[in-house]
Amino acid sequence: MRSPEVVDNLNTLADMGIRTMLEGFGTAPDELAALEDVSVSCVRFARRLVERQAQSATDSPLTAALTTLVPLVHRSGAKVIVDGVHTDEQADWWAMAGADFAIGDRYGPACPPGDLAARLT
Numbered sequence: 001m002r003s004p005e006v007v008d009n010l011n012t013l014a015d016m017g018i019r020t021m022l023e024g025f026g027t028a029p030d031e032l033a034a035l036e037d038v039s040v041s042c043v044r045f046a047r048r049l050v051e052r053q054a055q056s057a058t059d060s061p062l063t064a065a066l067t068t069l070v071p072l073v074h075r076s077g078a079k080v081i082v083d084g085v086h087t088d089e090q091a092d093w094w095a096m097a098g099a100d101f102a103i104g105d106r107y108g109p110a111c112p113p114g115d116l117a118a119r120l121t
Contacts (some may be wrong), residue, residue, distance in 0.1 A: 003052050014039035021081075026069060035076035039077035040099070050084035050104075053093070070098040 010020055019041035023084045025031055035043075049066065056062045073080050082094050085104035094102055 007062075010038045010040075014041075022078075022091065025073075026066070032072060035073065036079065040078050042081055044071050044081040044083060045099075049094040050082045050090070050094070054087070054090050067097050088089075 025043035
């Protein structure tokens with residue numbers, strides 16, 4: 001359960017213009033309630049949900065839940081990040097579902113932050 005102090009501190013940070021993110025989102029129903037209490041810029045869906053969706057049928061309960069969850073997060077004003085996108089099919093599915101950003105092997109292997117600048121030059 002979130003303490004009132006945590007909620008107050010996170011909202012103060014948001015009022016100061018500092019962006020916050022909920023990490024590992026989507027694994028508990030209470031997380032939707034957190035979006036009502038705390039001003040967050042984005043949520044990063046739990047990697048295991050993203051990877052599991054790729055193995056699920058199009059009419060599975062998980063696929064239906066994730067298709068519904070993305071617009072609910074957007075309604076709170078937060079962006080959706082998905083981690084664990086490995087294929088073009090996954091990228092297409094999450095784009096259709098409305099995810100704002102995707103991370104994963106499809107976009108290149110992970111690297112230390114210091115190596116990123118070298119890759120961009």
